[in-house]
Amino acid sequence: MAFATLMYHDVIDGSGEYDVSPAQLLEHMRWLDGEGYVAESAAAARARLERGDALPERYVVLTFDDGFRSFLRAAEVVNRFGFSASFFLTRDLCQERADHLDPAEVRELSELGDVGGHGTTHSMLSKLPREQARAELREAREWIQQTTGKAATTMSAPQGGIDRNVVRMAREEGYAVIGNSREWPNRGPQVLSSGVLHRVPVLRSHSLDHVKRIVSLEPRFYARRGARFLLREALWTVMNEEQVNRLARLRKRLIPQ
Numbered sequence: 001m002a003f004a005t006l007m008y009h010d011v012i013d014g015s016g017e018y019d020v021s022p023a024q025l026l027e028h029m030r031w032l033d034g035e036g037y038v039a040e041s042a043a044a045a046r047a048r049l050e051r052g053d054a055l056p057e058r059y060v061v062l063t064f065d066d067g068f069r070s071f072l073r074a075a076e077v078v079n080r081f082g083f084s085a086s087f088f089l090t091r092d093l094c095q096e097r098a099d100h101l102d103p104a105e106v107r108e109l110s111e112l113g114d115v116g117g118h119g120t121t122h123s124m125l126s127k128l129p130r131e132q133a134r135a136e137l138r139e140a141r142e143w144i145q146q147t148t149g150k151a152a153t154t155m156s157a158p159q160g161g162i163d164r165n166v167v168r169m170a171r172e173e174g175y176a177v178i179g180n181s182r183e184w185p186n187r188g189p190q191v192l193s194s195g196v197l198h199r200v201p202v203l204r205s206h207s208l209d210h211v212k213r214i215v216s217l218e219p220r221f222y223a224r225r226g227a228r229f230l231l232r233e234a235l236w237t238v239m240n241e242e243q244v245n246r247l248a249r250l251r252k253r254l255i256p257q
């Protein structure tokens, strides 16, 4: 049985593309609950697959990236419906930014959901020298262990920067699930064997209908996303990070979301 993974960021009444309001998140969770979906963290999904359990017919994995302070409130909304979620934190963002979780809040969050890694500096791991990428993976995990007393088994790749080497190193460093930003459905056996979890972003501009299309695995939605992904991957292989970012900025100017 295939399933989707949702990727949220800050849960706030903000103006950023990636800001989803608390009311939107509540609407999404209420809809999932009403439709009989089981919504879980990446760690819970992995545990199910390792046990060899069949996934529920209506199943979705919930993830939140970066480490915003709003994650505490988001976790409460998610948990209210009996769901769970993964929260992927970037160490330096949490240590340096006021709107991110402080150590006490990271500990609190680890009681409410699965806390995983999202690098130390939020760099694109696939564009870093290999040993530097490995250090990011390792140090992010050490920081979570020191802060929460728990070992992180899940992570997501900052800016979706992932390749075979990053996945291999992440698994060697102790991450069993590595979330990317590829807008594609997941199949249980593949997640179990590769460790890679495809994730679809949820943005402020997305309607509830958009979220429904993602989680119900609407073929047309994924066909379009798949084509876009292949184009982007092709560009990434021939361009450096600065060029990719410049192109993304240009695209945003030309095609407002």
Ligand SMILES: [Zn+2]
Pocket (backbone or CB within 6 Å): 065, 066, 118, 122, 157, 158, 159
């Ligand atoms: Zn991020």
